[in-house]
Amino acid sequence: MATGRKSTGSKAAAPVAPAGVVTLEMVAEEAGVSPSTVSRILNGTAKVRESKVRAVRAAISKLQFQPNPVARSLARGRSMSVGVIIQTIDSPFYGEALAAIEKGLFRAGYSVLFLSGHWREDDERRCVEHLLARRVEGIILVTSCLPDAELVRLTRTVPIVLTGRSIEAERSYSMDADSTPGARLATEYLIGQGHRKIAFIAGPANHPDSQQRLNGYKAALANAKIPFAAKLVVPGDYSDAGGHLAMNRLLDAKAEFTAVFAANDQTAYGAMLALHRRGLRVPQDVSIVGFDDLPTSSYIIPPLTTVHRSIHEVGEAAAEAMIDLLDGRVPVSKLSTATLAIRESTRSVRY
Amino acid sequence: MATGRKSTGSKAAAPVAPAGVVTLEMVAEEAGVSPSTVSRILNGTAKVRESKVRAVRAAISKLQFQPNPVARSLARGRSMSVGVIIQTIDSPFYGEALAAIEKGLFRAGYSVLFLSGHWREDDERRCVEHLLARRVEGIILVTSCLPDAELVRLTRTVPIVLTGRSIEAERSYSMDADSTPGARLATEYLIGQGHRKIAFIAGPANHPDSQQRLNGYKAALANAKIPFAAKLVVPGDYSDAGGHLAMNRLLDAKAEFTAVFAANDQTAYGAMLALHRRGLRVPQDVSIVGFDDLPTSSYIIPPLTTVHRSIHEVGEAAAEAMIDLLDGRVPVSKLSTATLAIRESTRSVRY
DNA sequence: GCAACCTTGGAAAGCGCTTTCAAAAGTAGC
DNA sequence: GCTACTTTTGAAAGCGCTTTCCAAGGTTGC
Numbered sequence: 001m002a003t004g005r006k007s008t009g010s011k012a013a014a015p016v017a018p019a020g021v022v023t024l025e026m027v028a029e030e031a032g033v034s035p036s037t038v039s040r041i042l043n044g045t046a047k048v049r050e051s052k053v054r055a056v057r058a059a060i061s062k063l064q065f066q067p068n069p070v071a072r073s074l075a076r077g078r079s080m081s082v083g084v085i086i087q088t089i090d091s092p093f094y095g096e097a098l099a100a101i102e103k104g105l106f107r108a109g110y111s112v113l114f115l116s117g118h119w120r121e122d123d124e125r126r127c128v129e130h131l132l133a134r135r136v137e138g139i140i141l142v143t144s145c146l147p148d149a150e151l152v153r154l155t156r157t158v159p160i161v162l163t164g165r166s167i168e169a170e171r172s173y174s175m176d177a178d179s180t181p182g183a184r185l186a187t188e189y190l191i192g193q194g195h196r197k198i199a200f201i202a203g204p205a206n207h208p209d210s211q212q213r214l215n216g217y218k219a220a221l222a223n224a225k226i227p228f229a230a231k232l233v234v235p236g237d238y239s240d241a242g243g244h245l246a247m248n249r250l251l252d253a254k255a256e257f258t259a260v261f262a263a264n265d266q267t268a269y270g271a272m273l274a275l276h277r278r279g280l281r282v283p284q285d286v287s288i289v290g291f292d293d294l295p296t297s298s299y300i301i302p303p304l305t306t307v308h309r310s311i312h313e314v315g316e317a318a319a320e321a322m323i324d325l326l327d328g329r330v331p332v333s334k335l336s337t338a339t340l341a342i343r344e345s346t347r348s349v350r351y
Numbered sequence: 352m353a354t355g356r357k358s359t360g361s362k363a364a365a366p367v368a369p370a371g372v373v374t375l376e377m378v379a380e381e382a383g384v385s386p387s388t389v390s391r392i393l394n395g396t397a398k399v400r401e402s403k404v405r406a407v408r409a410a411i412s413k414l415q416f417q418p419n420p421v422a423r424s425l426a427r428g429r430s431m432s433v434g435v436i437i438q439t440i441d442s443p444f445y446g447e448a449l450a451a452i453e454k455g456l457f458r459a460g461y462s463v464l465f466l467s468g469h470w471r472e473d474d475e476r477r478c479v480e481h482l483l484a485r486r487v488e489g490i491i492l493v494t495s496c497l498p499d500a501e502l503v504r505l506t507r508t509v510p511i512v513l514t515g516r517s518i519e520a521e522r523s524y525s526m527d528a529d530s531t532p533g534a535r536l537a538t539e540y541l542i543g544q545g546h547r548k549i550a551f552i553a554g555p556a557n558h559p560d561s562q563q564r565l566n567g568y569k570a571a572l573a574n575a576k577i578p579f580a581a582k583l584v585v586p587g588d589y590s591d592a593g594g595h596l597a598m599n600r601l602l603d604a605k606a607e608f609t610a611v612f613a614a615n616d617q618t619a620y621g622a623m624l625a626l627h628r629r630g631l632r633v634p635q636d637v638s639i640v641g642f643d644d645l646p647t648s649s650y651i652i653p654p655l656t657t658v659h660r661s662i663h664e665v666g667e668a669a670a671e672a673m674i675d676l677l678d679g680r681v682p683v684s685k686l687s688t689a690t691l692a693i694r695e696s697t698r699s700v701r702y
Numbered sequence: 703g704c705a706a707c708c709t710t711g712g713a714a715a716g717c718g719c720t721t722t723c724a725a726a727a728g729t730a731g732c
Numbered sequence: 733g734c735t736a737c738t739t740t741t742g743a744a745a746g747c748g749c750t751t752t753c754c755a756a757g758g759t760t761g762c
Contacts, residue, residue, distance in 0.1 A: 386719080389719095422717070423718080425720095426718075426720040426721080
């Protein structure tokens with residue numbers, strides 16, 4: 001620990017590096033072997049006589065040697081880092097995915113570079129550039145905004161894993177956990193509770209995932225022979241504020257409905273507040289179900305019935321898939337199915 | 352774009368690198384200068400004849416050259432990356448800080464390595480090790496769990512910036528945005544509304560920040576000459592679940608109170624739900640104020656009155672401080688003061 | 703005891719950049 | 733036109749590892 005070591009070496013003192021950084025070469029000298037041998041022991045790339053192995057190990061722990069990953073990267077031509085592009089790093093939803101991705105890749109020895117695209121194509125493109133410049137070995141794109149063609153082109157440079165969409169390309173893996181079934185599940189639950197006039201607050205129109213939620217909603221209606229009413233569908237933007245606005249719009253238009261399916265939980269929160277402000281109670285006057293099952297959704301009042309899909313699992317799977325891709329394996333798909341977390345924001349209107 | 356370029360070089364074809372990676376040497380050859388010159392132009396480390404500059408620039412854009420940061424790091428002995436340790440990457444609160452930190456450092460050309468310590472000393476220690484092994488140039492610790500002495504020791508290796516606590520050390524910067532004033536503000540607001548029996552749901556006991564919130568609460572009481580009642584203080588853990596539990600405990604103990612100050616917003620959410628379950632209304636029966644002002648806090652029912660402190664600013668400041676430290680400057684402190692976001696979870700009990 | 707072979711380990715050449723050192727080229731001054 | 737500088741540029745030596753290539757050391761067999 002102390003800066004001034006004495007009586008360390010046997011012959012010439014090693015050239016003292018700036019901040020006491022220990023190099024492989026110093027280890028080699030200390031152990032009385034060549035650098036190559038140390039390297040071989042470190043990487044297990046060849047057999048080394050037991051006695052030398054011991055000497056080197058001793059030297060390593062004596063000197064507290066830690067191989068410099070930068071040098072290693074350069075020599076191996078591998079950066080041991082992967083990039084992750086997310087839209088908003090501060091979303092409660094994606095945060096969880098991030099945590100899982102970080103954990104998975106960390107364990108495999110990769111460093112993770114996070115960048116946020118802010119739902120803007122240009123920003124995202126810039127992020128990709130930066131990551132490539134940083135020589136990441138792969139990129140995980142959590143709900144990318146980039147056009148398909150561009151993503152496909154990207155796979156020619158690095159393997160990519162995509163969540164929330166799907167492309168056809170060699171070194172890529174799409175984990176398009178289709179939201180349609182989940183949305184359908186939610187809507188069917190509402191129908192099962194006797195609701196016929198069910199409003200839908202959608203997500204951003206350009207977002208494929210958001211489209212799927214709409215489709216699920218439609219499918220459930222169709223299946224129950226309930227005519228689709230365009231006026232019961234209002235646009236939102238996946239935010240609390242958007243949900244609030246949308247609900248107000250619905251109410252102002254005097255739309256008739258006994259239940260609402262919100263494209264995500266935050267939208268539901270906003271909608272619930274708008275309802276509350278107009279003196280309408282959930283679930284007595286209107287039932288509402290969300291999508292995503294944010295951690296707080298079980299703690300709001302009333303606790304929200306919502307479609308649950310383990311985003312943590314998605315993150316884990318993304319990390320695994322990336323590791324597979326990097327190791328030249330073909331990732332095996334394993335999708336988790338959506339379930340409905342039934343809580344207290346809906347009521348049956350059966351008679 | 353196409354893989355097969357033809358008629359590129361003048362003399363011998365450059366050794367085609369694996370994946371069409373362009374090196375500085377290739378640029379040099381293309382431009383008819385030496386590698387040193389290209390490097391100098393890239394870094395502006397010396398004057399170069401205008402004509403050569405143009406030739407090199409042309410070559411660079413023709414070849415789409417991007418310097419390899421790994422090689423650069425090795426040569427310069429600087430990794431151009433900084434580590435950020437956060438406790439839970441998926442907390443809505445820290446997410447925002449992360450976003451700001453990422454942005455600030457990104458602009459300065461640094462890459463950011465995020466790691467989560469999960470509020471566990473050991474995990475955090477391991478994160479530090481990993482970051483050091485990765486040769487980060489500095490570490491930002493967002494609410495660290497590590498003992499002071501260890502942090503001080505760490506500064507001997509890399510500069511660090513700390514949020515939520517404070518140490519005395521040379522190459523460090525503590526942004527201990529003391530929570531005491533904010534907590535006091537919240538409590539005083541409640542007192543100003545006529546409340547005398549104010550409960551406090553605390554955060555994790557070992558956490559300095561949590562301690563500060565308690566102190567602020569006590570200070571406000573003392574200032575108003577309201578005796579401190581130990582039974583009105585229950586422990587929580589900064590989570591929804593903890594708040595829920597704590598409120599139940601309070602209620603079960605038949606504690607008398609007309610208002611609650613929760614150590615953070617999530618705690619408040621949980622507490623509100625517990626209240627709701629017992630048929631107590633907010634704010635009619637009990638007033639509640641939180642701390643942190645999470646984005647959803649303005650959308651829950653009723654919208655939560657809470658202490659607002661721009662965590663985004665904290666993140667920005669942390670990034671700036673780190674850059675200052677890395678450039679050998681002494682960071683200038685700039686604290687943002689806490690304000691109270693007054694919403695609808697409290698009512699006056701003045702007569 | 704020596705040829706033929708397998709195992710170990712060292713020397714040295716990179717990886718792609720930066721940076722020092724010194725030579726080449728340009729500029730001034732007389 | 734030649735000397736004395738100053739600027740511009742290239743050659744080469746790293747940065748700390750990995751890895752190829754080859755020699756030394758050991759084994760085995762006859």
